[in-house]
Amino acid sequence: AQSVTQLGSHVSVSEGALVLLRCNYSSSVPPYLFWYVQYPNQGLQLLLKYTSAATLVKGINGFEAEFKKSETSFHLTKPSAHMSDAAEYFCAAGMDTGRRALTFGSGTRLQVQP
Amino acid sequence: DTAVSQTPKYLVTQMGNDKSIKCEQNLGHDTMYWYKQDSKKFLKIMFSYNNKELIINETVPNRFSPKSPDKAHLNLHINSLELGDSAVYFCASSPKGGGPNYGYTFGSGTRLTVV
Numbered sequence: 001a002q003s004v005t006q007l008g009s010h011v012s013v014s015e016g017a018l019v020l021l022r023c024n025y026s027s028s029v030p031p032y033l034f035w036y037v038q039y040p041n042q043g044l045q046l047l048l049k050y051t052s053a054a055t056l057v058k059g060i061n062g063f064e065a066e067f068k069k070s071e072t073s074f075h076l077t078k079p080s081a082h083m084s085d086a087a088e089y090f091c092a093a094g095m096d097t098g099r100r101a102l103t104f105g106s107g108t109r110l111q112v113q114p
Numbered sequence: 115d116t117a118v119s120q121t122p123k124y125l126v127t128q129m130g131n132d133k134s135i136k137c138e139q140n141l142g143h144d145t146m147y148w149y150k151q152d153s154k155k156f157l158k159i160m161f162s163y164n165n166k167e168l169i170i171n172e173t174v175p176n177r178f179s180p181k182s183p184d185k186a187h188l189n190l191h192i193n194s195l196e197l198g199d200s201a202v203y204f205c206a207s208s209p210k211g212g213g214p215n216y217g218y219t220f221g222s223g224t225r226l227t228v229v
Binding site: 104 | 118147149154155156157158159162169170204206214215217218219220221222223
């Protein structure tokens with residue numbers, strides 16, 4: 001079965017610093033990969049997605065992620081953190097075969113210090 | 115215009131009661147989902163419907179019964195509520211048979227608290 005692992009349940013950065021949130025997937029076939037953001041008391045909003053076109057994917061709010069098949073990773077980065085980036089971030093994976101539903105990682109809470 | 119709307123947003127109820135959560139999407143999507151987010155923020159698929167047909171039914175107590183009257187609506191009825199049912203329930207939708215490459219659009223969630 002496919003699984004998604006997010007290393008680090010909490011990440012704290014200073015405003016203006018690099019943001020790096022880690023995501024690894026386990027699948028023999030590269031899945032479709034997504035990053036979602038959840039602000040307090042809100043639903044999940046799609047940040048970006050990888051669908052086998054380009055390995056470097058740009059999303060909203062200055063975020064981007066790079067798909068690395070050799071490392072089975074899809075880490076999320078942002079060059080300069082802003083206070084408004086503080087939220088919960090979820091990595092998710094989906095396959096076209098079998099159970100066609102997204103599997104989510106356990107989430108990473110990003111804290112941005114002034 | 116709200117794309118995926120859930121009602122109610124908050125639900126506090128006593129153990130043993132029966133309650134329903136409603137979900138509607140106006141995106142023209144044909145596949146809808148219920149996810150449960152527990153206190154540790156972990157998201158787990160519960161059910162999925164495609165054009166009113168149940169296509170995913172995870173290991174969920176049969177006290178939970180989804181119903182899809184049409185492809186724009188997916189409701190969740192829960193019988194005999196238990197303390198462990200307390201969670202945030204998210205509805206989501208996706209187009210074109212739920213192909214994962216399209217991603218999902220989520221509602222804002224229903225926070226269920228069983229006391």
